[in-house]
Amino acid sequence: MRQQTLEALKDKGFRLTKIRKLIIDVFFSNADAPISAPELRTHLLALDVKANKTTIYRELDFLSAQGIIVEINAGDGKKRYELDRFGHHHHILCLRCSAVECVAIEDCALEEQLSRVDLKNFKVTGHALNFFGICAGCSPCTEC
Amino acid sequence: MRQQTLEALKDKGFRLTKIRKLIIDVFFSNADAPISAPELRTHLLALDVKANKTTIYRELDFLSAQGIIVEINAGDGKKRYELDRFGHHHHILCLRCSAVECVAIEDCALEEQLSRVDLKNFKVTGHALNFFGICAGCSPCTEC
DNA sequence: TTGACAAATGCAACCCCGTTGCAATACAAT
DNA sequence: ATTGTATTGCAACGGGGTTGCATTTGTCAA
Ligand SMILES: [Mn+2]
Ligand SMILES: [Mn+2]
Ligand SMILES: [Zn+2]
Ligand SMILES: [Zn+2]
Numbered sequence: 001m002r003q004q005t006l007e008a009l010k011d012k013g014f015r016l017t018k019i020r021k022l023i024i025d026v027f028f029s030n031a032d033a034p035i036s037a038p039e040l041r042t043h044l045l046a047l048d049v050k051a052n053k054t055t056i057y058r059e060l061d062f063l064s065a066q067g068i069i070v071e072i073n074a075g076d077g078k079k080r081y082e083l084d085r086f087g088h089h090h091h092i093l094c095l096r097c098s099a100v101e102c103v104a105i106e107d108c109a110l111e112e113q114l115s116r117v118d119l120k121n122f123k124v125t126g127h128a129l130n131f132f133g134i135c136a137g138c139s140p141c142t143e144c
Numbered sequence: 145m146r147q148q149t150l151e152a153l154k155d156k157g158f159r160l161t162k163i164r165k166l167i168i169d170v171f172f173s174n175a176d177a178p179i180s181a182p183e184l185r186t187h188l189l190a191l192d193v194k195a196n197k198t199t200i201y202r203e204l205d206f207l208s209a210q211g212i213i214v215e216i217n218a219g220d221g222k223k224r225y226e227l228d229r230f231g232h233h234h235h236i237l238c239l240r241c242s243a244v245e246c247v248a249i250e251d252c253a254l255e256e257q258l259s260r261v262d263l264k265n266f267k268v269t270g271h272a273l274n275f276f277g278i279c280a281g282c283s284p285c286t287e288c
Numbered sequence: 289t290t291g292a293c294a295a296a297t298g299c300a301a302c303c304c305c306g307t308t309g310c311a312a313t314a315c316a317a318t
Numbered sequence: 319a320t321t322g323t324a325t326t327g328c329a330a331c332g333g334g335g336t337t338g339c340a341t342t343t344g345t346c347a348a
Contacts, residue, residue: 075272077217077221077223078221079221092268101265105261113254119247119275125277126277130273131268132272133263133266133267133269134269136265
């Protein structure tokens with residue numbers, strides 16, 4: 001999967017630079033949690049790579065334009081990105097530590113109903129459903 | 145309604161300053177559209193009142209703490225505020241002009257189902273549902 | 289009406305996220 | 319190895335938001 005992504009970029013005439021490859025690696029290594037631009041920079045630093053913030057933003061735009069990642073909004077006003085291979089789903093945000101997880105609503109007619117919502121005066125093209133709460137790591141232990 | 149709001153503040157020992165009263169007026173005059181801090185500043189300027197941006201942010205915090213307004217997130221990363229008297233509802237954002245409108249989902253079991261969503265590992269305390277689209281003003285006329 | 293005190297405001301300085309123009313660098317193909 | 323251009327870095331900027339501190343203003347009581 002990662003390899004195909006790289007080759008597809010090369011075939012289109014784009015270069016596989018060190019930073020670009022590492023950024024793609026970060027997304028494949030953290031496929032379960034959307035990543036913000038500052039977080040991505042931190043991930044790179046952990047790999048001993050200092051990337052200019054301009055480069056980070058430009059690369060996120062580039063990978064989005066190439067359909068490799070998608071921007072998501074988890075409800076706290078910060079842009080995050082994740083690999084574009086999970087289809088439509090939603091997110092949950094921890095109000096204490098800002099952790100975000102992806103969630104899919106499958107067991108009820110909710111998603112189907114959402115697609116039918118008709119809002120007067122607006123041509124609706126999409127929606128975002130975000131849940132808020134406290135993640136397991138932030139919840140006090142129930143045993144002690 | 146506006147008068148009760150002002151008297152309630154006074155009863156709690158807070159002052160009814162010129163700016164504070166005008167801000168409350170702006171919210172009551174635009175009860176259908178959530179307002180951002182910069183927008184609020186513009187509204188005041190239209191009334192020939194220059195308020196320092198620090199004052200704007202502090203007043204928004206104050207009115208939120210007093211339960212008069214609530215912060216909402218319409219999905220574009222900008223904080224907006226509206227009077228806290230409409231109960232739980234959702235919002236729709238115009239992707240072209242960034243206009244936001246409040247929408248209530250009443251005609252289906254959607255809201256009830258949302259409240260039942262159970263997400264493992266998270267203690268869910270709430271949710272936000274945002275719709276995206278093109279508003280009437282931004283849609284090309286269907287007649288011509 | 290006038291003080292006095294606390295609440296509210298303005299100002300300056302700062303932080304963070306994100307963007308732009310332009311010069312320097314590094315891919316990758318020849 | 320050379321070369322053309324995609325990519326990167328740098329500096330500077332803008333918007334949104336916050337903080338400390340000095341100044342103003344609303345309120346109430348004398
Ligand atoms: Mn996701
Ligand atoms: Mn609303
Ligand atoms: Zn948490
Ligand atoms: Zn519009």
